[in-house]
Amino acid sequence: MAEKTTYIGTAVVRSDALEKVTGAARYAGDLKFDRMLYVKLLRGKYAHARLVRVDASKARKLPGVKAVVTGTDFPYRMGLYLVDRTPYAVEKVRYYGEPVAGVAAVSPEVAEEALGLIEVEYEELPPVLDLLEAIKPGSPLVHPELHEYEHVPAIFPVPHTNISNHFKIRKGDVEKGFAEADLIVEDTYYVPHIQHSPLEPHAAVALYDREGKLTIWASSQSPFAMRKILSQSLRWPMNRIRVIGPYVGGGFGGKAGLNVEATLVPLAMKAVGHPVKLVCTREEEFRDTFVRQGMWCRLKTGVKRNGRITAQEFEMYWDGGAYTEYGVNVTRAAGYSSAGVYDIPNMKTDSYCVYTNKPVGGPLRGFGHGENHWAIEQHMDQIAHRLGMDPVEFRMINLQREGSTNATGQVLHNVGIGKCLEEAARLIGWTKVTGPGKIEPGVKKVRAKGIACMTKAPAMPNDAASTAIVKLNDDGTVVLNISAQELGQGAFTVLSQICAEELGVRYEDIRIYPVDTDHGAYEWQTVASRITYSCGRAVMEAARDAKRQLCDHASRYFGVPAGDVDVADGRVFVKGDPSRRVPVATLALGATLPDFSGYGGPIVGRGKFIPEGIVAMDAETGQSPKPVANWTYGAQAVEIELDLELGKIEVKKVAAVYDAGRVINPVTAAAQVEGGVVQGLSIGLFEEMKFDERGRLLNPSYVDYKIATAAEIPEMLVSFVEVPQEDGPYGARGIGEHVMVPTPPAIANALFHAAGVRVKRLPMTSESVRWALKQE
Amino acid sequence: MLLPFDYVRARSREEAVDLALRAGADGKFLAGGTDLLVRMHDRQLRPQMVIDLKGVSGLQGVSCCDGEGLVIGAATPLNRLIRDEAVRSKYGLLAEAAHTVGSLQIRNRASLGGNISNASPAADTAPALLLYEAEIVTWGASGRREIPVGEFFKGPGATALAEGEFVSQIRLPVLKERSYGVYLKLGRTSAVDLAIASVAALALEGGEVRIALGAVAPTPIRVKEAEAILRSRKDEGAIREAAAAARRRAAPISDIRASKEYRLEMTEVLAARAIEQALAGLAAGGR
Amino acid sequence: MLHNIRVRVNGEWVEACVPSHRRLLDFLREDLDLIGAKEGCGGGECGACTVLVNGEPINSCLVLAVEADGAEVLTVEGLGDAKDLDPVQEAFVQNSALQCGYCIPGMVMSAKALLIRNPNPTRDEVVEAISGNLCRCTGYARIVDAIMQAAQAADAAGPAPAGRAAGHAPAAEVSRAGGE
Incomplete structure (x- = not known):
């Protein structure tokens, strides 16, 4: 008997590869x-x-x-x-x-x-184009009818204003926290509108x-x-x-x-x-499709001389655009994750979604988090330098760990961020930094390193669920009926691996077909890095269900107890007796017994998953014992080269480490990270939607909205930490969005280490860096 | 999708001119199409007639006449130019500059004639042509003209071309001395971008250093003031002075790619670097 | 205005009548149902529509179909199929050098063109060859790896033909080009 093949943790070839390299893959426009x-x-x-x-x-x-x-x-x-x-x-x-x-x-x-x-x-x-003007009393209203609009309970519009959602965190006592602090650091940050640009x-x-x-x-x-x-x-x-x-x-959320x-x-x-x-x-x-909202924020943090954070106050204003039907949830997500990866005892967060006469804000890969971490992760470096501490050391003091609470008061367990940060620092060759870079006269180019952490939870309703159906064909091949979408992230590959692993058939024998709501198993949405986690669990259960039926058939077929049969490599066999085995095909539609009577019938396995135990956040305080399904942590370190005369940043090397819980496919997982790093780099250095004074977009093309080309790619070192997710398949949790979140602040921190300057407004263009250098 | 128009492939220079004169403002010449078709796609232009020049004799290829420099057909794709041995060996600066235009796919279509006829202040090949003192050969209602490249550009999108007239060839006069040219272009991304600012410098064995700027004035410009500084001195101080002179000549605008102030500063930075590198290249043997 | 054109597409001569404003990209996709080349921007900036015309990669969104009269056009469909992949395609599969896949036909054609012209490229040459092909998913690294590997594989296997364009297939008639 062949050894049972293990597909988990294996780099099988992507299931969509042949279709895509031959040009056979069809997209809606085809x-x-x-x-x-x-x-x-x-x-x-x-x-x-x-x-x-x-x-x-x-x-x-x-x-x-x-x-x-x-x-x-x-x-x-x-x-x-x-x-x-x-x-x-x-x-x-x-x-x-x-x-x-x-x-x-x-x-x-x-x-x-x-x-x-x-x-x-x-x-x-009169157009409402300035975010901070839009929230002032007397501003023209984009939606005077806001108070009449229906919304989900987790959204809090402020009637007769331009504020379509006001999310709040009230944790501990911030005034007391600031009173205890030896140092208070306060700053403002901005991210512009950007486009997914699939x-x-x-x-x-x-x-x-x-x-x-x-x-x-x-x-x-x-x-x-x-x-x-x-x-x-x-x-x-x-x-x-x-x-x-x-x-x-x-897709990237768009x-x-x-x-x-x-x-x-x-x-x-x-x-x-x-x-x-x-x-x-x-x-x-x-x-005219979803864009990522612009966001302006003010962040204030109190810290003890020993490096321990005592309090944080965070105000975020989101440039939500003309309609915020989806954007309101971005505001919410950024609010409940506003502690970042840190254990902060006293917090006050206000996150406002604001209507403006701009394109429609919506979800973009890691929504809310790329934006708030741009502020948080620079802020942490700023505090560390004010304290004369190394940024990694300072973070280590404040990281969330076993028993810590996050912004929502949730008590955390199995937190992998410490390992991620250590590993990212090791991979980049981190050496202690205790202050801004100083430029020696005559030097034209400098190199420096920077680091940033992140965490994110899926921002979804508490009933976001998945189902899966496993159908066996006559010949033992398998139809895996799921309705996750293949966006390029490798969902079909990873879900097929899970199915193959659980059912005992060959990965190559599994097919997933395009989503069809009339025929397909239910899936909420392919968003929030939730497919491996949520749909993966449903597939696991469906495959196990199908396998149980197969073993039941086999038990009658071989005349042994069901516990004595197993399935592997597309064969059903009696354990311990290699001579008694048949291909799955023999039992797929039922078993034909020795008297030629039929038994069982065609096999259809079913599975479902809903994250359990999620409790709505309190409307006034944002507190909840379990506000979201799970948290994924990660850290990135970068090394940049800065051309001091041009102001141009080149990212030379990136080390990215994520706690994936369990890596199902090391190649597709690493590929996700690489893609995210480069998207993050692109957002960090190039991307901004620019509007004129009448609200017209000035750069709706790749001519003037630049995204990273192949000429920008850094050396990328990718590594995973595996602290299992309790309810994830094999312990897996999502990483797809997370991987672009910390890249821009890591670059910003490297810029400070290179030349002692900060650009607190994205993107860090050559021009903006040059002006920052001149001011210094 | 493009909106309907009539396409005609001109068989001779005369036919091309005739068609263009008849079409008037509704007519457009087509060579590589990498600018024209983009503008038509973006609905910025809607010509009724597109006159393809690629079949007109004399508009394709590079010919080398001994002792008389080089003649480049205006419709020659940039990649052909870049790969041409005569261009690379004697007019390396032009090859280098052409190499920074768009992507590989674009350079397989975009032509030298098109690059200058569009008269973008940022046209990458223009500074090199200024420094090689190219003659622009045109055909129009009054027949053949030769226009010194320095008189060809009249402003953003404006040239010395009359109605119905097109560029048929670019003549590069013979360069007897060894030389070394450098083209420095600052874009946002490292590849496939338009210049925020660009500087070309050409160091000649006889001691002359020529300097031209792109994207920092209504047209590409040559900076004789900077060149004069370098005629007798080539030390660090002279390079700094020449770069400052380049900056003084620059008259950039602020646009979506960069501010006027940044362009001014970058002109100086790039000019100093280009001069330095051109002198070093010449000292190392030149071309 | 309509034009009768004859184009050799993936080894087969195709005759068609196209209006002046028909782009090569639309001709391939709409008239010949060769949907491998994609429209990503229509402005020559993204490279998703890259095909080879007379062996050179071009953006088919910036070429009129009538301009391709008499030319040899190679699209991803002319490279290989699942049973017989071109070494470039094989290397993309093996290196997992794809995600959403939308840029991949163009990327593969740019890679193919590079290897026809330069069978032993450096990494920098590979980067230059694909810097006109945007990809939002992969971060490019695996694509560069794949092209380097394809070059090595082709090197080991001896000179490869430029595509699998067959010689004597009958010309397909395309009765009419839509669009007007």
């Missing part, structure tokens, strides 16, 4: 159907304006145009956490670029010509057929959530809505929830029987 129509959207030309008149009559008459819709045709509000958004502007446009009308026509050329025939009369309203722009096809059923094919991280939002908004039963999700060409797909629904309903297709242009991708 789909083509008979009778298909092409959609173009007319977009608003003001950041804030009343729609006085929208006249599409000429467009409707253009030959080849099959459907035209405007906001009043479909005034349904939608939203995942706060129901504040219509697919097309109704009465008002609230950002420059908001859809005003949509056209479906026989060709994209005709659709675009039709857009030019739609007459729109605007009455300009290489695949948003794309979707919608069909409303003659029986009144809506089918959407979409590049989406959230087929089931999309169905739910549409069902709730349209008051349709879910069995009238079907969402199919082919491969996603990069394809979560309901997005551009909503604009297709009324067009499809007017062009009955015609699939209507929208592929966003890169300009639309930059401006």
